[in-house]
Amino acid sequence: MFRDRDDDWWAEGIQFTCLPDCGRCCDEPEGIVYLSEEDADRLAEHHQLTRAEWLARDARRVADGRWVLESSRETSTCIYLDEAKRCTVYESKPAQCSAFPFWRENMLTDHSWRNTKRICPGIDHPDAIVVDGDTIRLHLVADTHAERGFRHRG
Numbered sequence: 739m740f741r742d743r744d745d746d747w748w749a750e751g752i753q754f755t756c757l758p759d760c761g762r763c764c765d766e767p768e769g770i771v772y773l774s775e776e777d778a779d780r781l782a783e784h785h786q787l788t789r790a791e792w793l794a795r796d797a798r799r800v801a802d803g804r805w806v807l808e809s810s811r812e813t814s815t816c817i818y819l820d821e822a823k824r825c826t827v828y829e830s831k832p833a834q835c836s837a838f839p840f841w842r843e844n845m846l847t848d849h850s851w852r853n854t855k856r857i858c859p860g861i862d863h864p865d866a867i868v869v870d871g872d873t874i875r876l877h878l879v880a881d882t883h884a885e886r887g888f889r890h891r892g
Contacts, residue, residue: 747848748874753866754839754858761823762857763838767814771807772887773797777832778805784830790891804887807832834884840869840877842885 763769773781782792796817797805810817818827825831834841839861844854855861 746845746871748845748851749871751868751870752851752874753862754869755860755863755866757860757863757865759823760859761819761825762859764816764819764825764835765823766857768809769815770800771816771832771834772885773805773807773832773834774884774886775888777834777884778888780830781827781832784827793891799889803889805889806887832884833880837877837881837884840874841881842878845874845878 778789778793778797781796782789785792785796787795793805796808798808800806808817809815810819816825818825818831820826825835839854839858844850851861860866
């Protein structure tokens with residue numbers, strides 16, 4: 739779990755912006771997006787399916803039984819990333835997607851953040867804004883909740 743203190747290396751904020759039509763975070767082969775129950779319900783509603791129908795179609799279970807978003811069989815990337823690198827479920831996307839790049843694993847150390855910066859051109863971009871420490875903490879909570887996931891079909 740992340741520390742919830744004012745002395746976190748990122749507490750004063752970080753320069754970041756999500757760039758239009760970037761999709762780099764979604765275009766990582768073998769990426770895993772853990773799903774919360776709220777994510778599954780939101781995506782099922784987006785597709786006008788029951789949760790069970792949506793899970794059977796667009797999700798899979800990992801070894802410990804948690805649900806994760808399915809990957810494309812052809813590219814091993816997100817099934818909701820179109821050819822133009824745009825999210826086709828943007829308004830309903832999983833919380834873990836919304837939290838990127840502020841995932842617990844990316845925020846542990848300055849070194850882990852520098853590794854994240856290699857794949858994310860929005861970090862320290864000239865058009866970036868300062869994302870404050872409180873907002874980063876909210877993203878960390880959302881990421882942790884999603885990563886905890888859920889195991890039943892509902």
